[in-house]
Amino acid sequence: MATTYEISLRINGQETLIAVDASWTLAQVLREQLGLTGTKIGCEEGECGACTVLVDGQPVNSCIYPALKASGRHIRTVEGLAHDGQLHPLQQAFLEHGAVQCGYCTPGLLLSAVALLERNPHPSEAEIRRAISGNLCRCTGYIKVIRAIQAVTEGKQRPVSGP
């Protein structure tokens, strides 16, 4: 029998006490226990980045991240990006630049981009490409995604502020 642990996670700014099984991944907790299905499950082996969330500001693959490892950490998911009915500047830019097709990779790409711009508000194109290199998109490609991120860094969108 797996042991159940009570842990506290700060999810999108909100302190959350939950009971998790030793074998659960962070992605399972987010999707199945908390209903935050914006975090997608793709390859389930850390290759595609669809499950990307931020742990203490850093992108991680939540599908191979043990839930218990996240205990006490600050987790951010795509659900936490918009505020007061207003999209995050990167979400707005993705929308305006058509950086979305089927949308499955979008939450992960957004969170990788958020982490980049919070650390480095004016990245070069090479830095942008590197920051999203762990996120696979199989339909629209990456050019529009890069243009959308650049629109934010070049001030054509509202700038990105911290969490």
Next chain:
Amino acid sequence: MALEDYVIPSSVEEALATLTSLRGQGRVIAGGTDLMIQLQRGERKARSLVDITRIPGLDVIKQEDSYIVIGAAATFTRIEQSELVRERAPILAQAASWVGSPQIRNVGTLAGNVVNAQPAADGAIALMTLDAEAEIANLTGRQWVAISSLFVSPGVSRVDANTEMITAFRFRPQAPRESSAFQRLARRKALALPLINVGVRVLLDAEGATVRDARIVIGPVALVPFRAREAEAALKARPIDAAVIAETVEAAISESRPRSSLLRASKEYRRELIGVLTRRALLQAIAGARG
């Protein structure tokens, strides 16, 4: 995944005691970027995981006496970004920058890379090139052992993660007239294991004309990260010229035993690559050592 417990010890002693009480059913986890997948696929088994990443001090990156010390829980991202590593052991910063993806590097550790024992592990190739040692902690105490002694076969490490753990790595910072270089080719620039990777370290004489000491390490061309000793011998104690470089490269090719892989590359292609990448790494390291 039939995992029953997940333990987060706050000291190395507690981690070892926990492993002991689990009688071989527990396993050390650091970042878990390889282990979680292996557990999900049933390639490795563990009833309990012992997460060492919250042990205070285990994520240190520092210079101590004549060594650079890197704690077992330091992530690839921190190693890649460390000024100390970039300046005094650039090959390790370069190798760290190639591992997986940002998401993997934010979580994965050098210790996991070594214990996972893949012959082409970028971190392991760099550590071998640096003649690094690992501190192994188990019930008998702690001891420093050469990295090169830790690899048995693909996926099999001399470190028994059911009973013991790596706590740190150490190696000498780059000396004057010494430099190292890392070369790698993969199908793409992220999330791809290398077709071939090569680490080279050279120490030149005062005039920068002769190689006094060299390390040439290549993966994946054997069951373990491979030290090309014949190539090192061809390079040493002779004035550096085109003929010596060519001989060194030839030796590296002829003593390597790459395999054909349907996913990555044929052995013939890999042999060509060993030549190209060894030459590039050699020239880069020599240029670096000459300053």
